[in-house]
Amino acid sequence: EDQVTQSPEALRLQEGESSSLNCSYTVSGLRGLFWYRQDPGKGPEFLFTLYSAGEEKEKERLKATLTKKESFLHITAPKPEDSATYLCAVSTSGTYKYIFGTGTRLKVLA
């Protein structure tokens, strides 16, 4: 069965304290892995798409990487405005469905 697992469930960081969020996946025929940011009361906002192992994408303080089994979202020198829930999703061949993890709630303290 296709599955996506995110860890940790919650993470508290001091401002400037770098860390990584993990997204492990078990799917047959990965088509894409997607990272989203979700703020309270809002819908998920697209951040990155990764397609193949070894690929990396960067945006400001965020960097996403992909291996054959997992993806990491690295947050460098986070600021309080980076506080949000980060969601990971995958899409697979043979279906138009997307499978979401349950997210990591990130809190960055000033």
Add this chain to the structure above:
Amino acid sequence: DAGITQSPRYKITETGRQVTLMCHQTWSHSYMFWYRQDLGHGLRLIYYSAAADITDKGEVPDGYVVSRSKTENFPLTLESATRSQTSVYFCASTGQGNNQPQHFGDGTRLSIL
């Protein structure tokens, strides 16, 4: 403005009533999706649509009905609402192929008393 809009943003209703959640997108995306988001479960797919007049069940379709007569609209109807359907509902869309990211509306928070 281009985007995906959901209405209403908040809705309170009673068990047994019919309620329809609206979703409208301006990108002419082929694919549209309805999810519910509950604590501990993440986003769960209710229904999706590949094009006008083409819909299919997702993970949790029971108690819901969808239609898609126009590409830009994808309403979700709860025919006889139950308390277990209290949730936050998100609509999303994407262009051709599921190697593209989905774009989400800001959700409808539905409470069923």
